[in-house]
Amino acid sequence: MPATVLSFANFKGGVGKTSTTALVAWSLAKMGHKVCMIDFDPQANLTALMIKTYANLHDDKPATIKNSLMTAITEDIPLRDIMIPVSEHLDLVPNAVDFSIYGSFLTTKYATEEEQVTSFRPYIDALRDTYDYIFIDVPPTLQPTNDTAFYACDQLIVVLQTQERALTGAEQFVKYMQSVMIDRYNAPIDILGILPVLTERRAPVDDAVLQAAITEFGEKNIFDHHILIQSRIKRYDMTGITDNPKDMWDKKVHKAYAAVANEMIERLEAN
């Protein structure tokens, strides 16, 4: 079976897209699935997190970055040649700040919007036979550069941080995907569901936003498993992912993301 290509997405910044990508990918790899993560963000947060995680798994040895995603695209290097093998079943295509020229690269190289939007998909298609799941981690911008990543996806999971105004952002995102990606470009993508990331455990505003999301998107489109705020996740920004089975905080984090990963698989199978 060729890989399913997914992105945890929202136009809003700092809602947990990168952490969710990393930890769901980590869970799937631990279950034995072959997983690839593409860092599509010049902030390179996923790359930074995975370089630290690589060191945790390799006696503190740094990972070797051969080339950035931007170099691969400008010099037409296959993505598999620039990958970092983080763990046995988990690979990363790294990014760097040079990716900020991607927008001007696209407009210089391609004459039409359609050519621009469809240009990245072949890079991903070339990886489909190698993996079970490919995740693309995009930056929080409403820009045509992101559309090139979305066009390469099969499924999007909308990350909804349950705080005031978040619902408007999620609605806008879903509308944009429908009107631009699906209607205008005929992109072969679906929205797999909305994943609530709770800002506070059972706070009234979280409950209110969750209720409003159920009304807006329908209960069956909202993931049953939610992501709770756990300070261990913030610590991973500094330490890289740790997964010590004797550490209750690590265990709690990985249990939560494994539940999301399993629900993701069930939803894909039900599709």
Ligand SMILES: Nc1ncnc2c1ncn2[C@@H]1O[C@H](COP(=O)(O)OP(=O)(O)OP(=O)(O)O)[C@@H](O)[C@H]1O
């Ligand atoms: N469930 C969580 N509990 C606690 N902290 C979290 C959780 N998820 C993410 N964070 C923290 O919140 C911050 C933002 O998360 P993250 O970088 O994943 O968001 P993002 O949506 O990818 O941001 P950006 O839009 O800038 O790419 C990070 O410091 C991260 O460690």
Ligand SMILES: [Mg+2]
């Ligand atoms: Mg991010």
